[in-house]
Amino acid sequence: MNNESIKNKCTYTKMKLAEGERFMPKTKSEFEYLLSMHDLGKYVGKWIAVVDGKIVSTADSGKEVLKESRDKCPERAPLILKVPTHSVMLL
Amino acid sequence: MILLPLIQIELVSATESIPTIALLDSGATLSFIQHEMAEMLDVLSDPNVSLIDVATAGGTRQFKGVRLSKLSLIAGGRIFSDFSNFPILIPSQQANDLPYAILGRDSIFKRFHVTFKEKSKKFTLVHHKYAH
Numbered sequence: 001m002n003n004e005s006i007k008n009k010c011t012y013t014k015m016k017l018a019e020g021e022r023f024m025p026k027t028k029s030e031f032e033y034l035l036s037m038h039d040l041g042k043y044v045g046k047w048i049a050v051v052d053g054k055i056v057s058t059a060d061s062g063k064e065v066l067k068e069s070r071d072k073c074p075e076r077a078p079l080i081l082k083v084p085t086h087s088v089m090l091l
Numbered sequence: 092m093i094l095l096p097l098i099q100i101e102l103v104s105a106t107e108s109i110p111t112i113a114l115l116d117s118g119a120t121l122s123f124i125q126h127e128m129a130e131m132l133d134v135l136s137d138p139n140v141s142l143i144d145v146a147t148a149g150g151t152r153q154f155k156g157v158r159l160s161k162l163s164l165i166a167g168g169r170i171f172s173d174f175s176n177f178p179i180l181i182p183s184q185q186a187n188d189l190p191y192a193i194l195g196r197d198s199i200f201k202r203f204h205v206t207f208k209e210k211s212k213k214f215t216l217v218h219h220k221y222a223h
Contacts, residue, residue: 031099031112047127062127066109079110082125084095084190 031079040083049078096207096214098199100192101170103161104132110165112191115205115214119195121145122162122179123154126188129181134159143180152187154180164199164216172218174198 049057049069057068062080069078096115101108102124109131129135134157141156162177163170177198182188199205203216 062125062131066131077108077110079099079112080128080131081112082127082190084097 043083045083047080047082049080051076051078094209094212097191098194099165100194101161101163101165102128102132102159102192103163104134104159107132113194114191115199116193116195117200117205119193120197122177122195122198123189123193124179124181125190125192126182126185128192129155129157132159135181142183145180153183155183156180162198166216172199172202 043055043058046058046060047062047065048055049065051069051073056072056078057065059065059068062082066078066080069076069080097112098115099110100113101110109128111128124132134140135155137157139157143154143156144151145154157179159177159179160175162174162179164172194200199216203218205214205216207214
């Protein structure tokens, strides 16, 4: 994934924010989108960051993913997780 | 196939706020986060960290006990419940790290009636005030 395509994914919903304010993720779409992804298997065991329903950073280190996702999408609060190995049940 | 009941949460420390996911574990008496997540939240440098022996399926393991400023439960894009000054355990060594955060019976299960619906692959939370 190149930086330009990631940047585009992060900015299409850009809105005015107060200083220091960040969006919470659009949880329902992001979380459910994430859990329904059929190709999530390639990320199993890796840390990922999700913004606007898209994976914007992956790495073996959570800290690296957090930093990279904030660098790429500074106005968003990325969903950070290590991809589980099992299937999941939704709330 | 056994499905894992996962819920989105937000972990808040004095310096960080990180949305992530957690496993609802009715078999866990306490709640846990990953060692690496604790590093991201910068809670391991807290001078009040305590060492606690916990009996696990794999034998007794040592965990670090800290308090998060807040743990929030999120569904449908909204925070629907907060736990302030939340006690959490962290594996003392990264080699013994957890696959995800775990919410045990010390938190969400005390506030909500939790129903696992295996056939529909869902679970529900009903606040005990509104449960019959």
